Amino acid sequence: MPELILHAGAGKTGTSLLQVLFARHAEQLERDKVIYPRGFLSDEAAAGYITSGNGVAMANYIRPHLPHDIGDKEAFIGDLGRELSGARGKHVLYSSEFLVFEPGERSNAIATVAARNGYTPRVIYFVRDFGPAAFSTYSQLVKRHGETRSFSEFINDWNPHYRERIEQACAVFGPERVEVYNYDEKRDELAAFFFRTLLRCQVVPPENPIVNRSLSAKETELLRYMNAALASNAAQATFLSDALMEIATETVPEPLLLTQSEADLLESSFQSDLAYINGLIRGRPCVIAQAVGDQRQQIELTEFERATAAILAKIVSVIVR
Numbered sequence: 001m002p003e004l005i006l007h008a009g010a011g012k013t014g015t016s017l018l019q020v021l022f023a024r025h026a027e028q029l030e031r032d033k034v035i036y037p038r039g040f041l042s043d044e045a046a047a048g049y050i051t052s053g054n055g056v057a058m059a060n061y062i063r064p065h066l067p068h069d070i071g072d073k074e075a076f077i078g079d080l081g082r083e084l085s086g087a088r089g090k091h092v093l094y095s096s097e098f099l100v101f102e103p104g105e106r107s108n109a110i111a112t113v114a115a116r117n118g119y120t121p122r123v124i125y126f127v128r129d130f131g132p133a134a135f136s137t138y139s140q141l142v143k144r145h146g147e148t149r150s151f152s153e154f155i156n157d158w159n160p161h162y163r164e165r166i167e168q169a170c171a172v173f174g175p176e177r178v179e180v181y182n183y184d185e186k187r188d189e190l191a192a193f194f195f196r197t198l199l200r201c202q203v204v205p206p207e208n209p210i211v212n213r214s215l216s217a218k219e220t221e222l223l224r225y226m227n228a229a230l231a232s233n234a235a236q237a238t239f240l241s242d243a244l245m246e247i248a249t250e251t252v253p254e255p256l257l258l259t260q261s262e263a264d265l266l267e268s269s270f271q272s273d274l275a276y277i278n279g280l281i282r283g284r285p286c287v288i289a290q291a292v293g294d295q296r297q298q299i300e301l302t303e304f305e306r307a308t309a310a311i312l313a314k315i316v317s318v319i320v321r
Contacts, residue, residue, distance in 0.1 A: 001118060002089050002090060002091050002092070002119050003091045003092075003119060003120050003121070003122045004092050004094075004110075004114045004119040004120065004122065005034070005091055005092065005093040005122050005124065005199070006058075006094055006099060006110075006122065006123045006124065007094070007095035007099075007124045008055075008099035008101070008123055008124070008125050008169065009096070009097035009098075009125060009126065009165070010097060010125065010126060010127055010133075010160065010161075010165065011097040011137070012128065012133060012136035012140060013126035013127070013128055013183035014126070014183060014187065014190045015053065015095065015096075015097045016050045016051075017191070017208075017209065018095065018191070019045050019051060019052070019053040019054070020046070020048055020049075020209055021191055021195075022036045022045075022053070022054070022093065022095060023036070023042055023045035023046040023051075023054070024045075024046045025205050026038075028203055028205075029199070029201065032199070032201040032202055032203070033091060034090065034091045034092075034093055034199050034201065035083075035090050035091065035092045036054060036093045037054055037092065037093075037094070039053070039056060039094075040052070040053075040056035040057055040068065041056075042054060052097060052098055053094070053095035053096035053097070054094055054095060054096070055094035055098070056068055056070070056098060057073075057076045057079070058076055058080070058094055058096065058099060058110070059096050059098035059099050059100065060073045060076070061077055062099075062100065062101065062106045062110070063098075063100060063102065068098075077106075077109050077110075077113060080110070080113050081113045081116070081117065084113065084114065084117035084119050089118075092119070093199070101123075101168045101169045101172045101173070102168055103168060103172060107168075107172045110172075121173045122179070123177060123178045123179065124198060125165065125169065125178065125179065125180050126180075126181050126182070126183040126186075127160070127162045127180060127181075127183065127277055127281070127286055128160075128182070128184050128286070129182070129184045129286050129288065129290065130266045130270055130287075130288045130289070131258040131262070131266065131288055131289030131290075132184060132289070134151075134154075134155055134158050134160075134266070135214075135258075136214060137158065137160070138151050138155075138158075138220075139215045141154070142220055142224055142237070142241075143215060143223065143237065144234060144237060144241065145237065146227045146231075146233050146234045146236070146237040147224065147227060147232070148224055148227045148228045148232055152259075155262055155265065155266070159269075162273060162277055163276050163277060166178060166180060166276075166280065175280070178280070180277065180280045180281045180282065182281055182283055182284050182286055184286075184290075186283070192204045213245060215241075215244075217297075218299055219244060220299075221300075221301060222244075222309055223237065223240060223244065225301060225306065226240055226309045226310075226312065226316075229309070229310055229313035229314070229317075230313050230317055233320075235320055235321070236313075236317060236320045239316055240313075257292065257293040257296055258288070258291075258292045258293070258296075259292060259293055259294070259295060259296050260293070260294060263289055274286055274287075274288075
């Protein structure tokens with residue numbers, strides 16, 4: 001039976017990279033009997049921009065309160081039926097980190113339309129070791145949402161919601177149709193693993209574009225300082241981070257080392273979640289972190305850097321509203 005493949009994230013597990021590759025190689029995927037339907041900002045994804053994938057319309061059908069600019073969010077369920085009925089028995093792939101299968105009639109409608117057209121739903125969900133996941137989420141908030149807290153402050157309120165999202169998908173589609181993998185195990189071969197192992201394609205994309213790269217420790221501190229000057233304006237923070245990443249495009253390792261006290265905090269907060277996730281995961285179990293340190297080196301900006309950052313923040317506040 002053909003599959004309705006739902007790549008639902010999680011965020012910061014290589015979703016942007018994969019969505020660029022899905023869009024760029026849609027013709028190759030279809031030759032390998034996997035259709036990646038055109039969707040929200042498909043051309044932009046193929047060009048290498050962050051778009052959150054072709055599953056954005058599905059996510060907005062399930063959760064209409066999402067902010068994406070989609071004219072008729074109710075129309076998706078009909079579009080899905082037509083896509084599946086015309087797929088000629090090929091697998092159909094939707095991808096978006098916004099896909100959350102909240103229990104209710106809208107999530108159930110996805111399963112119903114799949115069954116009506118002879119498709120088996122298959123949810124693919126990547127998680128991360130909790131320390132790197134927290135760092136990556138923090139970096140994204142600094143880049144895109146004007147975050148001004150230090151990482152030590154941020155981590156007190158952080159929750160990746162892995163368990164909740166997995167439980168919701170299991171409730172809608174059945175646990176036998178939900179696959180959980182550890183991104184940190186597969187990150188160096190992510191495209192090959194997804195295309196060849198999960199999608200069973202013959203050809204793996206030869207490219208590995210840099211999409212939504214992590215910030216270095218110095219970049220994080222610089223942007224955090226400017227975010228404070230900009231009063232946490234998300235549009236202005238995005239403008240600054242985009243400019244910074246255009247200047248330096250090389251990938252960087254996760255910028256921070258988890259301290260023992262932070263690791264202990266995560267362990268106490270998510271011990272039961274880890275046990276649940278590792279009961280389902282296929283491959284290496286998740287951990288809090290592969291390594292921790294006694295103390296993290298503090299990154300200090302020089303007076304010149306602070307002055308320059310303040311000037312740049314002032315300029316950006318004038319040109320980006």
